[in-house]
Amino acid sequence: MAERIQQTDNILLDVKGLKKYFPIQKGLFRRVAGYVKAVDNISFFVREGETLGLVGESGCGKTTASRTIIRLYEPTAGDIHFKTTLFSSDGKPQMVDLRELDKAQMKAIRREMSMIFQDPVGSLNPRMSVFDIISEPLVIHDQATGAEETVVQLLERVGLRPEHMRRYPHEFSGGQRQRIGIARALALHPRLIFCDEPVSALDVSIQAQTLNLLQDLQADFDLAYVFVAHDLSVVQHISDRVAVMYVGKIAEMAGSDVLYNNPLHPYTEALMSAVPKPDPKYESKRIIMPGDVADPSNPPPGCYFHPRCRYAQDICSQKEPEFRELEPDHFVSCHRAEELQLSGV
Amino acid sequence: MNEISETNNVLVEVKDLKVQFDVRDGIIKAVDGATFDIIRGRTLGVIGESGCGKSVTARAILRMVPRPGKVTGGEILYHRRIKSNGSEMTDIVRINDLDPDGREIRKIRGGEIGMIFQEPMSSLTPVYTAGSHIHEAVGLHRLMPIRKVGAQMTETIQAHRQVTKEEAREIAIEMLHRVGLPKPEERVDSYPHQLSGGQRQRVMIAIALSCQPKMLIADEPTTALDVSIEAQILDIMRDLQETVDMAIMFITHNLGVVAEMAQEMVVMYMGKVVEKASALEIFYEPQHPYTRALLKSIPHVGKKSQERLATITGMVPDPFNLPSGCVFHPRCPSFMPGKCDRIVPSWTQVGEDHWARCLLYEEV
């Protein structure tokens, strides 16, 4: 479990021990035969105005984690604390446990957290006009008066034109659709936005435009981001801190520069070395991880990564490592973290 | 390795290739004058964003451009080496003259020039019909879902090599082992849906390579895969290239991957090849403004910068409404009014073995 670090004053989101298990149903009567442990006991925090990158390969649970925190899925276990002034009588911000909120309160909290999705085609309702799409959050929260003006402002802020309001999603390119999704996410002035692979489906040059836009918006509106992606270079560029996930757990979490230059977890090291560098002179000293990513419904015993880890020892297959803060603001879950000398990028 | 002169080592020559698609709203010039060579034993990287025509170019080499596309100009020459009377001769096959359904091209497909693809879901453009993919499945050994992996492999192997069924199965198991699949003797009897995406891709490579082709066309082969699996597969490809002396035409939009795999590179934009040079030169001395802008817009791991990424202004133009003159001019930071919007740049040599299509380097 993560221990609180010194600067607690501006922590916006504090997640402790989050779990999300999906039951596997088999047979005629849908008996529960096991669980897919999509998110298995993760803890992290996000400060106001900063970007936390969540990176990992398929099945690591990064998307599930963000959807669980925003309660699109119900958490199986864990605490999710969010700082808000919505429920305090004196207007001072307090940390509220999202799992203890009732329906109406949760709906109110949704004004402060929103999400941007990956698929530019699937994330916009093809039968709604751009105006309807962007103003929907306003309508849901009874703020529909003056919606048109708000939508115009949002469109301009994301680099689109007011006349685009009347059009439909299929008339736009992938990059433009993502901007519409971003405008929608901003409609209620949230404090935290979950960006779920927002640029993965875009071309390289559009990716750059979109990332710049996200950074500009962050500065203008003092937004915090949880940036989920599998592309390490993108994540490093935009994040202040990064958490590396593997099969539902966080392997390592640290400041962006620290993580990339000074990793403490073998998986992080291997992952970094696997990223192809856009430099033909670069001699790849690639660390190959044998085999495939572990199966979240049937993970290996002990440390989930041990079958692919080149530093594995006996204890690694017997006991699950603890997620601990080895250095200030540098968390890792590896039995051998102290002794290993790992190389960064 | 012997130092044979470059021209003797050319495997496939693409000369001024033009492919166009007749669709309901007009004509799309998917490829508009592509020229490059593929050298034996070396990798050519083809880089570009969606709609630049790189995939269509690859398919044209195998006479597999789906309808309503057709090759409207240029040549594709395949230098086939044959042994006759004890000495080696090179027979030049004009691929663009071959019948797309004929025996000649089917012999080449898979047997002499292999092709592997990305998982089809994410790369479909509106002009490719589902039917053409099934056609490919049959013609290019895509994995059919209802048959065992081993059966599909042995069938392909036997189609291109003179071996018995037992020998073919042995070859299949050996190839599965080479691509890093654990327990290949068991895997050979499994069905495609029992394998993960990365494993399926490896099987595809195994199939493509089991026929010992002289050249492999790899169209975004690792784009849908996790980084760790991608690393494995790139290693396998490079490894096999060395042992078998196979040329690779590697198509991707991922600049990291192409930097690692390719010795020579070709950059495409809106159907045109805009720059061609060695990979080193492309990355370190890019000449075309599009190439430069592309390189500046990618984030680099290890070099953290709080700064914004450089972007290319504007958007990819409407294929039915292409800009006049140089097709990149509305977005070009080096735009020269009066020139770039009026004159179409031609293919100019800008260095030793370095070519670009830009009026900055042309005398007009």
Place this chain on the structure above:
Amino acid sequence: MGIGGTIIVLISFIVGALFAEFFTPYLVNQQSDYIEARPQWPHFIDPNGKFHLRPFVYGLTEEIDMTLHIRVYTVDTSRQYPIYFFVRGAPYKLLGLIPMDTHIFGPDPDDPEAHIYIFGTDGLGRDIFSRIIYGARLSLLLGLIGQALTLIFGATLGAISGYYGGGIDMFIMRTTEFLQAFPREPILLALASIIPDTWNPMWIYFGLTILLAFVYWGGLARQVRGLVLSIREREFVLAAQSFGASDRRLLFRHLIPNTMSHIIVNATMMIPAMIQSEAFLGFLGLGLRPPLTSWGVLMNEVSSVRAIRYFPWLLIPVPFILISLLGFNMLGDGLRDALDPYSGR
């Protein structure tokens, strides 16, 4: 034929059915002495070779065939009955409201001998052509109303099933599976025969519509459920949820509009099945019965070998049925192409 042509054909059928009294020379139950008379084709050239602008038909002379014991009508070229247009005929009330007596074509009202039976007559001397047009009224209406009921019933249950899942889903799906396990025609027969003969014809009609809806709702429910299940996972639905959209909003603003086009297409394509079922039941003497007139009732009159052998013109309703079946199928196809915003560029 193209969707334009299809729509024209269907509309002409529907208009014809609505204003049947006007479009037919005789009333639906208007009996005459010409029993099972053969069709009288219109001619323009008389036996002397003279061309008449106004078409005419030849009279019929009745004879009794003693060996076969049937009436046989022969053409008598000496009697010619011109066809008059917009002619006075038997009185009726258009749409049940407006009293009129004009028919679009018919025999000379002042000539008591004149008769024009374009498609011949049936066993009670009634004009087949008129009965076909009248029959369209009930048959097409049955198809449309029956389908509307199926739609409401099936789509609602399917949507609930797909959206809520769990026990309700299981119950509804097992029910549809149970119902669909029975072969269609026998179930229709069994249920149709339950409808008592003694009922008022209008009650029989309602009974029949409900019966058809009962047999066909299962298929639609399953389709809608499948659609809802697939759309529910789309990111734009998740997005709406993430903003706190209520169930009602999700169903009516997001799920149903995106299934609407599929539902309409499927419903349109199922109308032929209803028309066909009614014709089938009628052929066997079940379902609608005289004094109601529908295509099924007309088919019943051809249900004996005697009829087919000696009075084959009683089969003329068949191509009309086929055309309407084809028409609705093609309409469905055309609708499907037109309603999908992402299909084909």
